[in-house]
Amino acid sequence: MPEAAAPKGSSGGKATGGAYVDRDKPAQIRFSNISAGKAVADAIRTSLGPKGMDKMLVELSKAQDIEAGDGTTSVVVIAGALLDACAKLLQKGIHPTTISESFQKAVDKGVEILQSISQPVELSDRETLLNSATTSLCSKVVSQYSSLLAPMSVDAVMRVIDPATATSVDLRDINIVKKLGGTIDDCELVDGLVLTQRVVNTGVSRVEKAKIGLIQFCLSPPKTDMDNQIVVSDYAQMDRVLREERAYILNLVKQIKKAGCNVLLIQKSILRDALSDLALHFLNKMKIMVVKDIEREEIEFICKTIGTKPIAHIDQFTPEMLGSAELAEEVSLDGSGKLVKITGCASPGKTVSIVVRGSNKLVIEEAERSIHDALCVIRCLVKKRALIAGGGAPEIELALRLAEYARTLGGMEAYCVRAYADALEVIPSTLAENAGLNPISTVTELRNRHAQGEKTAGINVRKGGISNILEELVVQPLLVSISALTLATETVRSILKIDDVVNTR
Numbered sequence: 001m002p003e004a005a006a007p008k009g010s011s012g013g014k015a016t017g018g019a020y021v022d023r024d025k026p027a028q029i030r031f032s033n034i035s036a037g038k039a040v041a042d043a044i045r046t047s048l049g050p051k052g053m054d055k056m057l058v059e060l061s062k063a064q065d066i067e068a069g070d071g072t073t074s075v076v077v078i079a080g081a082l083l084d085a086c087a088k089l090l091q092k093g094i095h096p097t098t099i100s101e102s103f104q105k106a107v108d109k110g111v112e113i114l115q116s117i118s119q120p121v122e123l124s125d126r127e128t129l130l131n132s133a134t135t136s137l138c139s140k141v142v143s144q145y146s147s148l149l150a151p152m153s154v155d156a157v158m159r160v161i162d163p164a165t166a167t168s169v170d171l172r173d174i175n176i177v178k179k180l181g182g183t184i185d186d187c188e189l190v191d192g193l194v195l196t197q198r199v200v201n202t203g204v205s206r207v208e209k210a211k212i213g214l215i216q217f218c219l220s221p222p223k224t225d226m227d228n229q230i231v232v233s234d235y236a237q238m239d240r241v242l243r244e245e246r247a248y249i250l251n252l253v254k255q256i257k258k259a260g261c262n263v264l265l266i267q268k269s270i271l272r273d274a275l276s277d278l279a280l281h282f283l284n285k286m287k288i289m290v291v292k293d294i295e296r297e298e299i300e301f302i303c304k305t306i307g308t309k310p311i312a313h314i315d316q317f318t319p320e321m322l323g324s325a326e327l328a329e330e331v332s333l334d335g336s337g338k339l340v341k342i343t344g345c346a347s348p349g350k351t352v353s354i355v356v357r358g359s360n361k362l363v364i365e366e367a368e369r370s371i372h373d374a375l376c377v378i379r380c381l382v383k384k385r386a387l388i389a390g391g392g393a394p395e396i397e398l399a400l401r402l403a404e405y406a407r408t409l410g411g412m413e414a415y416c417v418r419a420y421a422d423a424l425e426v427i428p429s430t431l432a433e434n435a436g437l438n439p440i441s442t443v444t445e446l447r448n449r450h451a452q453g454e455k456t457a458g459i460n461v462r463k464g465g466i467s468n469i470l471e472e473l474v475v476q477p478l479l480v481s482i483s484a485l486t487l488a489t490e491t492v493r494s495i496l497k498i499d500d501v502v503n504t505r
Contacts, residue, residue, distance in 0.1 A: 030090060197294065
């Protein structure tokens with residue numbers, strides 16, 4: 001054959017009809033993409049499970065984070081193992097399209113299997129929800145505080161939804177307020193509104209039976225539309241200007257008082273001072289508590305929480321625009337600043353605030369991320385009310401059942417599905433490895449236990465062995481596992497389809 005005579009170093013390309021065809025290039029591109037994906041997965045492997053190192057996320061895990069909010073490490077590890085399987089299958093000469101279609105068959109069957117081994121859960125079953133949130137917090141830096149953070153996350157979600165009808169949770173209804181100082185033990189759930197801004201007039205720091213107004217206009221002298229200067233030549237004129245200014249502001253404050261308002265929230269203004277010293281003096285005399293510099297992004301949450309409406313002009317400042325609450329007060333946080341709390345709202349929306357405390361910025365950021373993940377886990381259970389065991393149990397069960405399924409198929413498909421099944425063993429193997437156990441003997445024992453029908457046998461990281469993981473209360477939402485499996489498979493199938501790279505500058 002003429003091609004056989006080509007030297008080994010050549011790429012086996014030849015000109016056909018003036019076009020140069022490089023036959024090896026698509027294969028090389030595939031392998032380079034696969035090895036890049038595997039490198040990322042290997043870098044992340046060490047962070048799976050409660051004993052793993054901390055996280056590093058990629059685009060794939062972002063997708064998992066948006067969909068399920070947890071399982072971000074698992075999804076990358078599964079993708080890496082599947083890419084490894086692809087590389088071996090491609091080297092054996094199996095066509096990428098065959099591999100891609102077989103993987104799709106495998107994942108469809110995998111989702112079916114996961115649903116069959118899941119257990120339905122009721123949102124009224126607080127114990128189960130707590131176990132799920134605790135499992136999620138186990139692999140976080142703040143895991144020792146899971147007994148405090150898990151109930152807080154469950155309560156927060158339960159307060160913002162109607163368990164009977166909810167199909168999802170809008171996490172924007174749960175406001176996480178970060179405040180430096182104290183420790184994670186000081187974190188608390190507040191049924192109401194928490195503001196990090198300070199009360200401006202220290203004379204009024206506690207108001208009972210609060211009537212709260214939220215204004216978006218300024219309590220300061222008006223400015224002209226154009227930039228101009230006015231030269232005042234004598235004191236009488238100057239006096240008149242000041243008198244007018246004083247009367248103008250006094251009129252504004254009187255109207256605020258007349259509407260029955262005793263707590264005033266003022267939106268930040270970039271045009272001029274939102275609050276002049278003179279206005280503050282009058283507000284102080286009228287015993288109105290003032291909190292200024294409210295950010296534009298906070299407006300929606302504030303209105304929903306306390307039932308107030310933002311007021312853009314003094315003419316609209318009427319009693320029906322105000323929200324009411326039992327108590328508005330500024331609380332001191334043992335030497336580490338102050339917070340404004342508004343509680344006991346008369347017509348509360350379904351919102352809640354979580355105050356996150358920590359001794360430094362890093363701890364606070366980590367605690368916030370952990371609470372977010374725990375909230376997402378509860379959200380998953382609201383979306384799909386089913387649970388499965390954790391600790392590598394579902395992955396081993398999938399590997400066994402998919403291997404059985406592969407025997408019912410023929411030809412290359414059977415070979416690819418078998419490789420897919422074997423790849424899923426990476427999760428239990430990694431959990432064992434990161435817990436300091438022997439991965440080979442642990443996974444072999446786990447496989448045997450599942451083959452004997454123990455569907456909930458998993459790796460018990462704390463005790464360093466295999467046990468019924470449901471008894472250890474290590475559970476995760478079904479949605480997390482399904483999402484991890486489907487997203488990882490989609491990513492791998494996409495990588496398989498790439499057979500060329502266009503260099504751009």
